[in-house]
Amino acid sequence: MASPLPITDSPLVCWSCHERTIGTHFCSSCGKMLQVPEKSDYFAMFEIPRKLWIEMSALEKKFLQLSWKLHPDNYVNASAEEREISLKRSSELNDAYRTLREPVARVEYLLAIEGARVEGKNKQQAPPELLEEVFELNESLDELREAKASGGDLGSLKRRLTAAEKNFQEKLAEVDSELQGAAKEWDAAVEANANETARKSIMAKLNELLNRRSYIRNLVVNVQRELL
Numbered sequence: 001m002a003s004p005l006p007i008t009d010s011p012l013v014c015w016s017c018h019e020r021t022i023g024t025h026f027c028s029s030c031g032k033m034l035q036v037p038e039k040s041d042y043f044a045m046f047e048i049p050r051k052l053w054i055e056m057s058a059l060e061k062k063f064l065q066l067s068w069k070l071h072p073d074n075y076v077n078a079s080a081e082e083r084e085i086s087l088k089r090s091s092e093l094n095d096a097y098r099t100l101r102e103p104v105a106r107v108e109y110l111l112a113i114e115g116a117r118v119e120g121k122n123k124q125q126a127p128p129e130l131l132e133e134v135f136e137l138n139e140s141l142d143e144l145r146e147a148k149a150s151g152g153d154l155g156s157l158k159r160r161l162t163a164a165e166k167n168f169q170e171k172l173a174e175v176d177s178e179l180q181g182a183a184k185e186w187d188a189a190v191e192a193n194a195n196e197t198a199r200k201s202i203m204a205k206l207n208e209l210l211n212r213r214s215y216i217r218n219l220v221v222n223v224q225r226e227l228l
Helices: 056-070 080-100 103-113 128-150 155-191 196-227
Strands: none
Touching (some): 056 080, 103 196, 155 196
16 A cells, blocks of 8 residues: 655665665765665655655745755765765656656656556457547548548648647646546545555546546647648
8 A cells, every 4th residue: 555655764774884774865874875776766855655646846846845855966076976966866866856747747757656557458449439430530641541542632631630639638637637537536535545446446546537538649649640
């Protein structure tokens, strides 16, 4: 079961003073920057719960504070080990910020660290309810490619594909809305310290929505590419 709070209190042993510490970035005994944990947790890095709603202004403020504290420029005269740790910490911080500031990437990361991210077995397989529309779309794409190759009239085909693109963009927006709803369910479960069964059910829903979003997004990109 995931903890409702970031894992910042797991005792570590400082590489410098060899004392046990509960610091996130710096040793609570000697103040030295701690090595990057083997199992990194971006939420813990920013000392926030594993929730999917994040206040962006607070995240950015924390990022800027940590960027200044961990920046390699502050360790140019430090030991080789400290300089290396600073480089790794700064790189990890940038990765964490890029991930957590993007809603979809945030969901993917949460599911990954919870061990619940499972991509579709066949990324080319359309969701059942979209089969007919995807079949028609692929036919139109094939016709457009043939027309391009033969120098045929592209106008009507492009208009048809533009309409199809709009349709799938709308479906993408619907999935994003469902994803936001499921994210709120997850946050409520974290707040309520829900049991593992309830959490797994929500994560399964998030995972299915991510796969659906990925498929529809690929369709949109394919159409946009052919319309260029």
